Amino acid sequence: MFNGSETTVTLVIILVALGVLGWGYNRARSYGKLGILAWLQSVVLTLPWLLFFGLVSMGIYLNIVGILFLLVASTGLYIYLGRLLRAAGQDEVWRERATKLFEEQQQSKDAQKSEEQDTAAYKNLTAVSEGPNTTRIGVATIPDEDLQVIKGIFGIDTFFATETIKYQEGAIFTGNLRGNDAELVHSRLSANLEEKLSDRYRLFLVDNPEGKPVVIILPSTNDPRTTTVPQKILALVLVIATFFTTLEVSGLLLDFDLFSEPERFREALPITIGIWIVLITHELGHWWQAKAHDVRLSLPFFLPSLQIGSFGAMVRFESLLPNRKVLFDISIAGPAVGGVVSLVMLISGLVLSHQGSAFQVPVEFFQGSILVGGLAKLVLGSAIQESLVDVHPLTIVGWLGLTITALNLMPAGQLDGGRIVQAIYGRKTARLTTIATLVILGILALINPANPIILYWGILILFLQRGLERPSLNEITELDDTRALWGLLALFLMVATLIPINPALAGRLGIGG
Numbered sequence: 001m002f003n004g005s006e007t008t009v010t011l012v013i014i015l016v017a018l019g020v021l022g023w024g025y026n027r028a029r030s031y032g033k034l035g036i037l038a039w040l041q042s043v044v045l046t047l048p049w050l051l052f053f054g055l056v057s058m059g060i061y062l063n064i065v066g067i068l069f070l071l072v073a074s075t076g077l078y079i080y081l082g083r084l085l086r087a088a089g090q091d092e093v094w095r096e097r098a099t100k101l102f103e104e105q106q107q108s109k110d111a112q113k114s115e116e117q118d119t120a121a122y123k124n125l126t127a128v129s130e131g132p133n134t135t136r137i138g139v140a141t142i143p144d145e146d147l148q149v150i151k152g153i154f155g156i157d158t159f160f161a162t163e164t165i166k167y168q169e170g171a172i173f174t175g176n177l178r179g180n181d182a183e184l185v186h187s188r189l190s191a192n193l194e195e196k197l198s199d200r201y202r203l204f205l206v207d208n209p210e211g212k213p214v215v216i217i218l219p220s221t222n223d224p225r226t227t228t229v230p231q232k233i234l235a236l237v238l239v240i241a242t243f244f245t246t247l248e249v250s251g252l253l254l255d256f257d258l259f260s261e262p263e264r265f266r267e268a269l270p271i272t273i274g275i276w277i278v279l280i281t282h283e284l285g286h287w288w289q290a291k292a293h294d295v296r297l298s299l300p301f302f303l304p305s306l307q308i309g310s311f312g313a314m315v316r317f318e319s320l321l322p323n324r325k326v327l328f329d330i331s332i333a334g335p336a337v338g339g340v341v342s343l344v345m346l347i348s349g350l351v352l353s354h355q356g357s358a359f360q361v362p363v364e365f366f367q368g369s370i371l372v373g374g375l376a377k378l379v380l381g382s383a384i385q386e387s388l389v390d391v392h393p394l395t396i397v398g399w400l401g402l403t404i405t406a407l408n409l410m411p412a413g414q415l416d417g418g419r420i421v422q423a424i425y426g427r428k429t430a431r432l433t434t435i436a437t438l439v440i441l442g443i444l445a446l447i448n449p450a451n452p453i454i455l456y457w458g459i460l461i462l463f464l465q466r467g468l469e470r471p472s473l474n475e476i477t478e479l480d481d482t483r484a485l486w487g488l489l490a491l492f493l494m495v496a497t498l499i500p501i502n503p504a505l506a507g508r509l510g511i512g513g
Contacts, residue, residue, distance in 0.1 A: 142169055149196050152192075158178055158179075159175055161173040170216065175213075175215075182205060182213070186205045189203055200220055202473065205474050206471050206476065223320060224316070227298045227318070242303070245306055248309075249307070249400075250269075254271070277341065278345075278400070279302065279338070282335065283300045285336060286333055288333055290330050297330075308400055308403055309404075311404065311456075314414070323477055324423040325480075326472065327423040331423065339402065342401025342405055345395075346402060349396070350379040350391070353379075353390060353391040357390040358393050360389070360390055367501045367503075369403075371402065403498075407498075409490055411436075412465065413434050413461060414468070423483075424478075424483070426475075441461070
């Protein structure tokens with residue numbers, strides 16, 4: 001995809017990744033042994049790929065044995081550290097139980113101090129200060145009778161509330177989470193709230209800026225809105241526009257301009273249908289997991305592109321998410337299904353390619369992606385040493401599908417990749433990766449102004465997708481190791497798809513003359 005700046009791009013990504021690891025270490029130290037073990041897990045999954053891409057940028061190629069060794073070693077270390085982390089967590093639980101009596105004796109003193117800290121932290125969390133935004137100035141507030149009922153849902157075995165702060169139509173309860181199972185606590189509190197006040201309010205369990213659990217109660221009238229009629233019309237208009245851009249791109253691949261020769265649109269239909277199969281299966285993946293978790297999604301708002309046919313689609317959540325696991329499952333399902341379909345198309349196209357196939361592509365086509373180039377070398381062998389390579393049309397469709405999937409896996413805002421990062425690491429990390437992604441796209445756009453895809457995609461993220469997804473009802477419970485591993489694998493495949501092959505490595509692999 002990119003050309004002329006491979007080494008610079010790779011070095012920028014490596015430096016950003018090392019910076020994130022360094023920031024993670026500083027943050028992990030404050031959590032002691034548990035924090036360091038969790039940080040080491042991220043290191044063992046990141047450093048092997050930094051090593052791989054660093055060597056690639058210098059023209060040093062690892063054979064398949066070396067790559068498999070990196071995969072097995074990093075996965076084994078990750079699992080081992082996960083066991084240590086769980087063991088350390090159990091030790092922490094027993095230590096907490098052993099000191100519980102002493103903590104209860106100190107509760108009165110700690111509560112007073114906690115109230116002062118949590119009040120200040122809450123003001124930072126909600127950006128509220130004494131002024132026109134506070135509930136004392138006459139804006140709608142939660143009724144006192146409802147507030148008294150809500151206070152009754154808390155207990156010493158779930159969440160010990162030390163302070164109540166009324167804010168607009170809801171309330172914030174600061175205090176202390178009892179036990180280590182945040183999911184169980186949230187479930188019990190939500191059930192108590194629904195029993196007492198039906199579905200009039202929603203209960204959020206989140207961390208404040210100091211990392212302490214906070215309960216936020218908001219009226220159900222603040223739930224996400226369903227798609228309006230004007231939005232449905234816009235979605236339809238975007239579908240039509242995307243259909244025409246995919247037709248135009250298909251025509252350009254066949255060496256004619258559809259706008260100049262519209263009578264040839266039938267020739268472009270097969271490739272267009274292939275692109276739409278990828279787009280539709282991607283969205284069906286989201287809907288499949290959304291239905292499994294009883295979450296409503298909006299209509300997809302497709303993004304037309306005259307470079308690759310489409311940038312994919314934007315989809316909103318029309319109901320609240322119960323936890324970060326659901327956010328992860330729905331977010332990764334789309335690129336997983338669409339990516340598998342694209343990969344099958346690419347490999348099938350390479351297998352079906354032969355001398356005299358319908359398409360002739362320059363060999364630079366295979367140098368634009370580590371993943372595509374590597375697969376082409378495995379399947380086509382010495383055939384990609386020629387300046388022009390005959391390929392089956394499915395090869396082109398698969399490449400376009402992988403590119404669309406990879407763009408949506410970028411770890412930014414409400415893209416699939418941004419939501420995956422938010423589900424695994426939380427909102428703070430997701431905000432940092434969003435900034436880093438936009439910075440990298442900006443640098444690439446300056447280095448390679450001849451490629452408009454980078455600039456267009458960066459602008460779309462900046463104006464449409466940079467905001468994070470709203471918090472789930474239970475924002476505290478973290479993902480299991482298996483989901484985190486799948487998420488990191490998806491991000492790795494995104495990088496492998498978008499990063500080009502270094503010219504020196506391409507020569508060693510025999511990709512090009």
